[in-house]
Amino acid sequence: MSPLWTSEEIAQAVGGNADGVFEAKGVTFDSREVGEGDLFIAMKGEAADGHAFLDKAFAAGAAGALVSEAIFQPNVRVADTFQALNDLGRASRARSHARIVGVTGSVGKTGTKEALFAALDRSAPGQAHRSVKSYNNHTGVPLSLARMPREARYGIFEMGMNHKGELAELTQLVRPHVAIVTAIAPAHRAFFKSDEEIAAAKGEIFQGLQEGGTALIPHDSPHRDRLIEAARPYAGTILTFGLGDGADIQARDIIPNQPGGTLVTALLPNGDLNFCLSQPGEHWVSNALAVLGAVEAMGGDLAAAGLALAELGGLKGRGERHCIQIAGGEALLIDESYNANPSSMRATLKVLGAESVSGRRIAVLGSMRELGEDSDAFHAGLVEPIEAADVEYAILVGQEMEALAKALGPKIKMAHVPDVASALGAVREAARPGDAILVKGSNSIGLAALVEALASGEN
Numbered sequence: 420m421s422p423l424w425t426s427e428e429i430a431q432a433v434g435g436n437a438d439g440v441f442e443a444k445g446v447t448f449d450s451r452e453v454g455e456g457d458l459f460i461a462m463k464g465e466a467a468d469g470h471a472f473l474d475k476a477f478a479a480g481a482a483g484a485l486v487s488e489a490i491f492q493p494n495v496r497v498a499d500t501f502q503a504l505n506d507l508g509r510a511s512r513a514r515s516h517a518r519i520v521g522v523t524g525s526v527g528k529t530g531t532k533e534a535l536f537a538a539l540d541r542s543a544p545g546q547a548h549r550s551v552k553s554y555n556n557h558t559g560v561p562l563s564l565a566r567m568p569r570e571a572r573y574g575i576f577e578m579g580m581n582h583k584g585e586l587a588e589l590t591q592l593v594r595p596h597v598a599i600v601t602a603i604a605p606a607h608r609a610f611f612k613s614d615e616e617i618a619a620a621k622g623e624i625f626q627g628l629q630e631g632g633t634a635l636i637p638h639d640s641p642h643r644d645r646l647i648e649a650a651r652p653y654a655g656t657i658l659t660f661g662l663g664d665g666a667d668i669q670a671r672d673i674i675p676n677q678p679g680g681t682l683v684t685a686l687l688p689n690g691d692l693n694f695c696l697s698q699p700g701e702h703w704v705s706n707a708l709a710v711l712g713a714v715e716a717m718g719g720d721l722a723a724a725g726l727a728l729a730e731l732g733g734l735k736g737r738g739e740r741h742c743i744q745i746a747g748g749e750a751l752l753i754d755e756s757y758n759a760n761p762s763s764m765r766a767t768l769k770v771l772g773a774e775s776v777s778g779r780r781i782a783v784l785g786s787m788r789e790l791g792e793d794s795d796a797f798h799a800g801l802v803e804p805i806e807a808a809d810v811e812y813a814i815l816v817g818q819e820m821e822a823l824a825k826a827l828g829p830k831i832k833m834a835h836v837p838d839v840a841s842a843l844g845a846v847r848e849a850a851r852p853g854d855a856i857l858v859k860g861s862n863s864i865g866l867a868a869l870v871e872a873l874a875s876g877e878n
Contacts, residue, residue, distance in 0.1 A: 454479070459483075485500055519594065519629075523601070549574070557589070633713075680695060682696075696731075739754040744876060768801070782813045785865075786817030799825070839866060839868050
C-alpha cells in the first residue's frame with residue numbers, strides 16, 4: 420500500500436518547505452497518539468504549543484513533523500500549522516476518488532457515523548474510512564480528512580457546531596456526496612435563541628454537497644420543512660427518513676427483540692429490507708434508516724448493511740452495556756455518559772423503561788450543559804420521562820440538576836449530589852442484583868469516570 424503522505428506531497432499541499440525526505444503512515448497533532456511512521460503536526464493552542472512535544476513525538480516514532488519553527492528532525496515548515504492542517508485535509512479530499520458522506524445533527528451523529536462505517540466496511544473491507552472518536556470540529560474534521568487513505572472507497576465524516584457558520588466552513592472541506600442530518604434538539608442553546616436557529620445552522624451542511632448529491636433529512640422532525648428548504652438549492656435528491664407515514668425511507672414494522680435490539684422492516688425507494696438492529700430504542704431505528712438511505716444513495720450493498728447493523732456493538736459512552744459485579748450478584752450498567760441534551764435524555768430514559776429487569780431501574784443523570792437561560796426548565800422537564808420509565812431511584816449529579824431535584828420532590832426516591840465521586844458512592848450503596856443502571860450526562864460532568872470505576876470493579 421502507498422504511504423499516506425510523502426514529505427514532497429505534504430510540502431506541495433501546504434505550501435511549505437521540506438527539510439529531509441520521509442513518508443508518513445498516519446497524521447496526528449496529539450503527541451500521546453503518535454505511532455511509528457506518523458506525521459506530527461505541531462499546533463499552537465491556547466493551553467499548549469505542540470513544538471514543546473516534538474522530542475516526545477519523534478521518540479514515539481514520528482517520521483516527520485509539520486512545524487512553524489526551525490527544528491533538526493525531518494520536517495515541513497510553514498508559517499501557520501493550523502492553516503497547514505486545513506490545507507492538508509483539503510488536498511486529501513481533492514486527490515480522493517472516494518464517495519463521501521457528511522453527518523451532523525444535535526443527537527445521534529457519532530452513532531450514525533459508526534453504524535454507516537460498519538455498513539460500508541462490511542461490503543468493502545478495509546476500504547472505508549471515517550472520523551475517529553468525535554473529531555468533528557475545526558481541527559478534527561481536517562485531521563480526519565488528512566488521515567483518509569488515498570485508496571479509500573468510502574469516507575464518512577462527522578461534523579459538529581455550536582455557532583452559526585461553523586458547518587458552512589466544515590462542509591466546504593468535506594464536500595460530501597451525501598449529507599445527513601440525524602435530528603434537531605435543544606443542544607447548545609446557550610449560543611442560539613431557538614431550536615429553529617439550531618436547525619438553520621445544521622442545514623448549512625447541504626451547502627457543500629457535490630453536484631447531484633443527496634440530502635437525508637429526518638421526516639419526523641418539526642424542522643423537516645426548514646431543512647428541506649435549506650437543502651433544495653444544493654441537493655440533486657432530497658430524501659426523508661423516519662417512523663412516520665410519508666417518509667421516503669420508513670420503518671414499517673418495529674418489533675423489540677429481547678434481550679435488546681429491534682427487528683425492523685424498512686421501506687426504501689428501491690425496495691424493502693428486513694433486518695435486526697442490535698441497538699435498542701426508536702432513536703436507533705431512525706439512525707439506521709439514515710444509514711440505509713446513505714448506503715443506497717451511494718450504490719452500496721444493502722444486504723451487507725443489514726448484517727452490519729445486526730452485529731453493531733455498543734459504543735463507549737453511547738449505549739455500551741456492562742454486566743457489573745455487586746454484592747450478591749450482578750447488575751446491568753448502560754453507559755450513555757458521553758453527552759446529553761433534553762432530547763437524548765428522553766430517548767435513553769425510554770430505553771431504560773423498556774428494559775426487562777428483575778430488580779429496579781436506577782438513573783444516574785448528570786447536568787445538561789450549554790442550555791442557556793432555559794436550562795432550569797429543560798432540566799425540570801425530565802420529570803415526565805423519568806416517571807414514564809418507571810425509575811425507582813434517581814441520582815442527580817451537578818448544580819444544574821437542582822431544578823430537576825425540586826421538580827421531582829417526593830415522587831420517587833432521589834439523591835442530588837455535587838460530583839462524580841459522590842454519585843459513585845451513591846450507586847455502590849444502592850445497587851442490588853438485577854438492577855438496570857443508566858448513566859447519562861454532559862461530557863463535562865465526567866460520568867465516564869463513574870462508568871469506568873463500576874465496569875472495572877475499581878474501589
